[in-house]
Amino acid sequence: MARFLQKELEKMKKMILSLGTIVEERVHMAIKAIETKNADIAARIIQSDHEIDEMEVEVEEECLKILALHQPVAVDLRFLIAVIKINNDLERIGDQAVNIAERVDILAKSKVHDVFFDYSQMAQKAETMLKNSLDAFVNLDIDLAFEILAMDDEVDNIKHEAYDLIKEEMKKQPDCIGYLINLLLISRHLERLADHATNIAEEVIYLIEGDIVRHGKALTD
Amino acid sequence: MDADLKMSVKQLNFFYDKFKALENISLDFYAGHVTALIGPSGCGKSTFLRCLNRMNDLIPKSRVEGKILLDNEDIYDCAVNVATLRSRIGMVFQKPNPFPKTIFENVAYGLRVNGIKDKTLIADRVTESLNQAALWDEVKDRIYDSALELSGGQQQRLCIARALAIKPEVILMDEPASALDPIATQKIEELIHQLKKMFTIIIVTHNMQQAARVSDITAFFYMGKLIETDKTDTLFTRPKLKQTEDYITGRFG
Ligand SMILES: Nc1ncnc2c1ncn2[C@@H]1O[C@H](COP(=O)(O)OP(=O)(O)O)[C@@H](O)[C@H]1O
Ligand SMILES: [Mg+2]
Numbered sequence: 001m002a003r004f005l006q007k008e009l010e011k012m013k014k015m016i017l018s019l020g021t022i023v024e025e026r027v028h029m030a031i032k033a034i035e036t037k038n039a040d041i042a043a044r045i046i047q048s049d050h051e052i053d054e055m056e057v058e059v060e061e062e063c064l065k066i067l068a069l070h071q072p073v074a075v076d077l078r079f080l081i082a083v084i085k086i087n088n089d090l091e092r093i094g095d096q097a098v099n100i101a102e103r104v105d106i107l108a109k110s111k112v113h114d115v116f117f118d119y120s121q122m123a124q125k126a127e128t129m130l131k132n133s134l135d136a137f138v139n140l141d142i143d144l145a146f147e148i149l150a151m152d153d154e155v156d157n158i159k160h161e162a163y164d165l166i167k168e169e170m171k172k173q174p175d176c177i178g179y180l181i182n183l184l185l186i187s188r189h190l191e192r193l194a195d196h197a198t199n200i201a202e203e204v205i206y207l208i209e210g211d212i213v214r215h216g217k218a219l220t221d
Numbered sequence: 222m223d224a225d226l227k228m229s230v231k232q233l234n235f236f237y238d239k240f241k242a243l244e245n246i247s248l249d250f251y252a253g254h255v256t257a258l259i260g261p262s263g264c265g266k267s268t269f270l271r272c273l274n275r276m277n278d279l280i281p282k283s284r285v286e287g288k289i290l291l292d293n294e295d296i297y298d299c300a301v302n303v304a305t306l307r308s309r310i311g312m313v314f315q316k317p318n319p320f321p322k323t324i325f326e327n328v329a330y331g332l333r334v335n336g337i338k339d340k341t342l343i344a345d346r347v348t349e350s351l352n353q354a355a356l357w358d359e360v361k362d363r364i365y366d367s368a369l370e371l372s373g374g375q376q377q378r379l380c381i382a383r384a385l386a387i388k389p390e391v392i393l394m395d396e397p398a399s400a401l402d403p404i405a406t407q408k409i410e411e412l413i414h415q416l417k418k419m420f421t422i423i424i425v426t427h428n429m430q431q432a433a434r435v436s437d438i439t440a441f442f443y444m445g446k447l448i449e450t451d452k453t454d455t456l457f458t459r460p461k462l463k464q465t466e467d468y469i470t471g472r473f474g
Binding site for chain 2: 005006071072073074075076077078
């Protein structure tokens, strides 16, 4: 009975990680699209989002099935709850990639060609946070999870920079305002993306803290 | 929580002759709470439960060390009258064990044993107990029929009514639903939920989901020792010890 449950949980881990891989790939594409203002890449992101949505539903259904049939407790329960939440965050990250793609599509079709703000640093950080959050989950690495929480502040700071800079440009170039609003929204989407990666890191901390950290404490006192 | 402390077990050891079945158990029980005792079979749950109302006294060569306080008085004190003690601490067993008598007589039995003769009092108490045991509506038209005609689940609730009739303060239940189907089990669980307002309930169960459903506090026993005890919701989500986690998640052995 228990070994049966372990197999099901292993399967869940594989499913959520393959969703993670696809989402990482979409985020990578979104960042490429920003860098190169490439409408083709943007279109591909938008067209393929349904794959992520379908996988999310599948993961959730599997989790519900396991909950109903095996009624897991303790670490198994925390794991499953973590999967359900991470699943949701991954799907939302996929949505942010789509949002970015929609902005890029507008920017690419615009006559304005100035760069105004370089998102490469912010994008890099958000991408690293996503990658690390999934690594932290796979390896139950609590230190890495905490690093992600710290990185989230850096991303927020860059967002503020973008806001100030783009606001100045709006004053200088009122005829580019539509373009600049879209550019500004990219910072919003990247920030949300990083927030979801942070959520994943928090899930990993919860998963571990109820487990190894507590056990360590309980056994030493 | 101290105000509600009903029973307190202190450094209890129990021996079947040379075999030490319980080792250094300390555990408190609170009024208005259900405490579940879980653990693999043979770990000493039933032995422990039987210590709580001195049912083990009858076992030859058995020996108890330590203290068990009921309202702050040691139940193993030589001044304690065991019959009185058992009227304060009732017990329900795994297999329903009604007597081959009428439903009425089964419930009245404990009252008669305790010397109550007043017929109206007995009749009132029977009705009240059957009501408390959520059985009255099902049997009110046939309380003079044989108890053996009842279903297994009804028989178990009858045994609970029998225990309730003498107005105990503590009720011990040793796997009370393990011989019952899911619907009868659910009725017993709902009943436990009702009864805990009035009694201190201690239940042994090998069914962990049942412990999780019915109890406020869970105590995990293993090989005669109390390994971990905590609020039930904490124990089933974040147990502190690896051994507990391995047991409740089925990773044992
Ligand atoms: N009457 C008895 N005489 C000797 N040993 C007993 C007796 N009853 C139980 N035991 C032993 O004590 C241990 C605990 O048994 P028990 O309390 O019935 O466990 P549980 O209820 O957890 O299954 C077991 O090893 C069992 O074999
Ligand atoms: Mg037993």
